[in-house]
Amino acid sequence: MQPSEPTADAPTLADLGWQPFFASQVTAQEAETCQPVRVTALYRGLVTVTGEGVDQLIGSRLAESRGDEDRATVGDWLLIDRETLAVVRILDRTSLFKRPAPGDDRRLQLIAANVDTLFIVTSCNDDFNIARLERYLVLAREAEVTPVVVLTKIDLADDPEHFRAQALALQPGLGVELVNARDPHSVARLASRCGEGHTVALLGSSGVGKSTLVNTLRGTDSITTQSVRDHDDKGRHTTTVRAMHRLAGGGWLIDAPGMREFRIADAPTGIAEVFDDIAALVLECRFTNCTHVSEPGCAIQAAIAGGTLEPARLARWAKLAAEDEMGTAQQATRKARVGKPGKRN
Ligand SMILES: Nc1nc2c(ncn2[C@@H]2O[C@H](COP(=O)(O)OP(=O)(O)O)[C@@H](O)[C@H]2O)c(=O)[nH]1
Numbered sequence: 001m002q003p004s005e006p007t008a009d010a011p012t013l014a015d016l017g018w019q020p021f022f023a024s025q026v027t028a029q030e031a032e033t034c035q036p037v038r039v040t041a042l043y044r045g046l047v048t049v050t051g052e053g054v055d056q057l058i059g060s061r062l063a064e065s066r067g068d069e070d071r072a073t074v075g076d077w078l079l080i081d082r083e084t085l086a087v088v089r090i091l092d093r094t095s096l097f098k099r100p101a102p103g104d105d106r107r108l109q110l111i112a113a114n115v116d117t118l119f120i121v122t123s124c125n126d127d128f129n130i131a132r133l134e135r136y137l138v139l140a141r142e143a144e145v146t147p148v149v150v151l152t153k154i155d156l157a158d159d160p161e162h163f164r165a166q167a168l169a170l171q172p173g174l175g176v177e178l179v180n181a182r183d184p185h186s187v188a189r190l191a192s193r194c195g196e197g198h199t200v201a202l203l204g205s206s207g208v209g210k211s212t213l214v215n216t217l218r219g220t221d222s223i224t225t226q227s228v229r230d231h232d233d234k235g236r237h238t239t240t241v242r243a244m245h246r247l248a249g250g251g252w253l254i255d256a257p258g259m260r261e262f263r264i265a266d267a268p269t270g271i272a273e274v275f276d277d278i279a280a281l282v283l284e285c286r287f288t289n290c291t292h293v294s295e296p297g298c299a300i301q302a303a304i305a306g307g308t309l310e311p312a313r314l315a316r317w318a319k320l321a322a323e324d325e326m327g328t329a330q331q332a333t334r335k336a337r338v339g340k341p342g343k344r345n
């Protein structure tokens with residue numbers, strides 16, 4: 001697979017998702033010597049950057065060796081020197097998906113930046129899991145990115161509507177789409193959510209059909225899907241960590257593999273939004289330090305007793321809230337050790 005396969009026409013900055021928010025960050029002085037480029041693919045230690053007249057791999061320490069949030073990730077906008085292509089800086093992001101790095105909770109892994117919409121992909125089968133969907137929703141709400149739940153494999157399910165109903169119940173107004181990811185007609189309505197310059201990230205367990213969706217939406221099979229990968233031992237594709245794929249309609253899809261399980265950290269706003277019913281009840285408890293177990297005047301226990309709050313939902317919230325608190329503390333420990341964000345470590 002060629003990660004940056006040539007497209008018929010090179011994208012303009014607008015095609016790439018350039019917005020006034022980014023333009024406003026470039027000083028007049030920078031504009032003289034620099035140009036903006038977008039990170040369209042991420043490898044170990046390398047990035048492909050795409051901009052006007054630029055589409056190439058640059059070796060970059062940005063991808064790995066810096067403090068957490070000032071590493072570049074897929075979707076980032078960089079200012080680079082026109083002559084040398086040296087990276088001058090990363091522009092502030094409209095959104096950032098991050099999680100504790102697998103294997104080292106004190107570090108952050110940046111998943112994608114400047115994403116407009118998150119497709120939370122799951123299948124109408126055993127992969128469907130309310131607790132995991134809530135996790136993805138927390139990630140989206142924390143990053144202030146619009147989530148859409150995409151339920152694949154409707155062609156293999158006896159009762160796909162049953163899954164739709166459960167997904168719709170997750171949050172009022174949540175977008176839910178049912179598709180056969182292999183069928184172009186079926187995925188067509190997703191295309192309207194990925195228009196000109198729009199960036200959509202796909203997250204979900206392995207095997208749910210993310211790469212299939214990307215291929216079907218693009219009308220190609222340039223991305224390796226799982227069944228193909230099983231028969232491919234060349235291993236070339238494994239060097240691509242993440243890439244943006246351009247759609248004919250002008251949008252971009254980011255297929256982020258390897259996200260089966262992830263931990264939540266630093267996401268109190270996301271949790272409060274996904275569990276807004278519980279967040280509202282907490283404010284009603286008599287004691288501000290209520291643990292919602294056995295205190296008098298506990299609004300949460302009252303809601304459970306009254307049947308308006310499911311004990312299982314409370315348990316899922318408590319688990320995420322505890323995990324978030326612990327994760328946030330671990331990140332803070334590391335930040336304190338290595339100094340302020342932006343400092344090399
Ligand atoms: N029947 C059917 N198969 C699907 C659908 N979506 C994905 N698949 C198959 O499921 C397998 C895994 O898909 P893949 O796109 O590699 O999943 P990924 O790991 O999320 O990227 C492949 O064999 C796909 O052809 C679907 O909606 N219907």
Ligand SMILES: [Mg+2]
Nearest residue numbers: 210211225257
């Ligand atoms: Mg895949």
Ligand SMILES: [Zn+2]
Nearest residue numbers: 285290292298
């Ligand atoms: Zn309480």
